[in-house]
Amino acid sequence: MADGTATAAPAPLPQVGENDEAKEARLAKRRKLLRILAIAVVTIAALWGLWYFLTQAGRVSTDNAYVGADSATVTALVSGPVKEVRVSGTQTVRKGDILVILDDADQRIALADAEATLRQARQRYGQADATADAARSRVAARGAEIVQAQARLRDAEATVERTRAELARRESIAGTGAVSTEELTAARAALKQAQAARDLAAAGVTSAQATRGSAAGDLGAAEAVVRGTTIDTAPDVAAAQARVEKAKLDLARTVIRAPVNGIVTNKQVQVGQRIAAGAPIMVIVPIDAAYVDANYKESQFKKIRIGQPAELTSDYYGGDVVYHGKVVGIAGGTGAAFSLIPAQNATGNWVKVVQRLPVRIALDPKELKAHPLRVGLSMEATIDTRGR
Structure with missing residues (x-):
């Protein structure tokens, strides 16, 4: 142009073949990425499914x-005032550890009384055993007395037979004048005296037998107390021994111990407090x-x-x-x-x-x-x- 201004060159025409190739390349690249993404998603899903099946299904x-x-609830098995508390809340304890100690004065007195009762029961058993022995001795003595009375009876019967024979002999010769009236009278008197002695001896046997029967009854009563028992198995002694064991148990129960291993919780006991038997005092977890x-x-x-x-x-x-x-x-x-x-x-x-x-x-x-x-x-x- 005359004014010297440069004229712009015309733009190049688009090449249709070249643009289609670039578009196809981009689409191919996108499809490849999508395939890779799909494979990755499927792989992840499969792995997750396998993991879930193996570990979570x-x-x-x-x-x-x-x-x-x-939990173990600790209770007092005997009543009494609290002398000492050796644990606190949240404290760890072992089975058998001492938790609480009660005043044991009453239990010691009860134990002493039970032991005295036991000694008294043993003494009574010894007396009963001795009484049975004495009754056996009396029965034996009464038996000897019966033997003696029976011997006297036999002697008296022999005397009666002898005096009867003498009287019969004198009476048989009384008509001859060989026996005086005085001798005959004396013989008759001797027979009566012998018969009286025999009756007395028979009464002595009966009396001795009755005495022996009484002694045998006393022996039975005495043996009934000790028959089939020893000083340790006699009912009175066994009952007294049981009371001693009970008193010892009550004395031992004044020391309250942990029944299990654990931690002390819910403690409800203080020194000086009087607790009743069966009252819960703490819990061990x-x-x-x-x-x-x-x-x-x-x-x-x-x-x-x-x-x-x-x-x-x-x-x-x-x-x-x-x-x-x-x-x-x-x-x-x-x-x-x-x-x-x-x-x-x-x-x-x-x-x-x-x-x-x-x-x-x-x-x-x-x-x-x-x-x-x-x-x-x-x-x-x-x-x-x-x-x-």
Whole structure:
């Protein structure tokens, strides 16, 4: 142009073949990426499915689980004032450790009285045994007296026979004048005297026999007390011995010891307090024997069986500490069924509520020892229903 301005060169025309090739390349690259992505998704899904099948399938879980233990309530078995308290709340104790000591003055007096009664019973038995021995001696003596009386009776009978014979002999010759009237009278008198002596001897035998019978009765009464027994098995002695043992037991029970290993809780006793027999004074929780009651929904019980393994975690230690346990029992009813006021479902506005049933899981003692739990802590429980 005349004014010297440069004229713009015309734009090049688009090459249709070249653009189609670039578009096809981009589409091919996109399809390749999509295929890779699809393969990756399928692979991840397959791996996740395999992992779930191998590790998670057949596992039922709940976070409605709590630690429990069969706590031991410590009670006083005898009454008395508290002399000493050797433990405090939250203290760990071992089985047999002394917890509380009661004043034992009354029990010591009772023991002394029972021991005195026992000695008295032994003394009475000794007296009864001696009485039986004396009665046996009296029976033997009465037997000897009977023998003596029978001997005297035989002697008196012999005398009667002799005097009777002498009287008969004199009477036979009285007509000849060889025997005087005085001799005949004397012979007759001698016979009567001999007969009287015989009757007296017979009465002596009867008296001796009666005396022996009385002595035998006394012996029977005396032997009835000691027959078939010794000084240790006699009823009175045995009863007195039992009272002594009871007094010793009451004295020993003034020292109250821990019945199990555990932690002292709910302590309700102070020095100087007078407690009655049977009154609870504290509770010992055996944390070494803790278990878990996991409340599963009724829809989860299709495959839950006793003996299956379980894994549990607690907020107390966090998810890094995993407890291993085993299903040891399934409750006989839901919590609602045994509540103080059971649910009344026979109403017009009834709404179904999924019920839960407690499952008891025993924990590994070694894991409990390494990481002790406390009663009432919440847990998360998972049961592997494929396990046996």
